[in-house]
Amino acid sequence: MAEDSRNILIGAVTLAVLLTGGVFSFSSSAVNTSAGVFVTAQFNRIDGLDAGTEVRMGGIKIGEVTALDLKKDYSAEATLKIEANIPIPTDTSVAIHTGGIFGGKYVTLEPGAEEEYMETGDSFEVTQDSVDVQDLLDLIIGQAKSNQAKVKKKLEELKKLQAGSRG
Structure with a gap:
């Protein structure tokens, strides 16, 4: 009987550890998905772009595409989530690039010189379509x-x- 009690106790402790780890994992991923600056960019062509596509600056991932919408004027609007700790000058340009001949697409930002920074809801003025x-x-x-x-x-x-x- 003592061995059964010990097995139950070990099982309960294991379950508690797993649940605690799951809660921390879920809460940290929830924080990561909500933190960031959400900005938009208008393109004529966004071939190969999908939600989840990387946004890079200087070759380093700083965000991702969160949504794609077709506007009334038939242009495509991409919503980008940029990490909150990365200041993006308001005159930054946006382009869609391909990772080599057969590589996937990604969005790249070329920072401008302005000292004012993009905020959630802002839109990029200069964009370059997908080739x-x-x-x-x-x-x-x-x-x-x-x-x-x-x-x-x-x-x-x-x-x-x-x-x-x-x-």
């Missing part, structure tokens, strides 16, 4: 085909010149 990798590849392929045609034409002209100089 679609397919559009970029199409442009590169188009340029390559154009250059190939020019080289082919020059080679034909050289052949004619060579034939003319021999005859």
Whole structure:
């Protein structure tokens, strides 16, 4: 019987420790999700951007995209949550970048020089849309085909010149 009591006591202590850890874990994550400055940025294209996408400054994560909305003028609005301890000058610019050719998208902030800082509800004035990798590849392929045609034409002209100089 004493062994049963000891097993029950060990089980109760283990359960209490797990519950306490769960409460602390939940409360610290709740604090992290609410702390921050919520600002918006308007874009024409936000291809590949989703809620949860990283917001970076100087290559370091300082926040995340929390929401995406289509506005009445058909522009896309991204809501960004920036860590509260990071002051963002009001003339900061925002751009959507790709992590390499096949990498995911992220939002990058280029800080301005203003001494006034963004507050919750503010909106960025200067934004740069997402560059679609397919559009970029199409442009590169188009340029390559154009250059190939020019080289082919020059080679034909050289052949004619060579034939003319021999005859």
